[in-house]
Amino acid sequence: MKITDQLAIENAVLKHAVKLHPFNNRQVVLALSTDYACMLDFDDETGQLDASSVTRALKSLAVEEPNLFYTPEAAKDLDEDNLKGTAPGGSLPSYSTLKSKEQRMVTDALERMGIKRQTEKGGE
Structure with a gap:
């Protein structure tokens, strides 16, 4: 996996896994980049990570490995269509x-x- 792909996954975890309250973001990134990498889609033209694929992978990860999150039951509330999240800390x-x-x-x-x-x- 390329370094840019790894950074894209780290950014996606920071943005989209907030509702699940991960114990350790690094463990979630590691799980997504290894065991759940087949669920992640990258845009062929831009190389951007598809946000809806991240949500699907996070939902699956929360079901399969709930010990990674404080609130794995919040995965059902993740919306695949509306992923215009803000970075941690919110916006000005x-x-x-x-x-x-x-x-x-x-x-x-x-x-x-x-x-x-x-x-x-x-x-x-």
């Missing part, structure tokens, strides 16, 4: 969310100091 909030949160914090701080923010209609 949008800029507008950060801006409005910052505005709320500034307004709260000013009110605590006794300074009231002026409204657009020319209030206090």
Whole structure:
């Protein structure tokens, strides 16, 4: 197996096995790259690992070797069609969310100091 294939499997485990809570990601990668490698499909043109094949392999792995996961019963909830997962740690909030949160914090701080923010209609 090529190193790029191994890295692709490691990335897939990090993204898709989160719901199963593996005891050790490395053991899951090892199992997928050896015993369950026949279930993994790579795109011929791009060389990318097919996400639905990873899900099928993880489901099968959870059934056959449940000792690798804290919650192997969560495998039935893995969705083969919707695999737009995020990397561990999630994603960053949008800029507008950060801006409005910052505005709320500034307004709260000013009110605590006794300074009231002026409204657009020319209030206090």
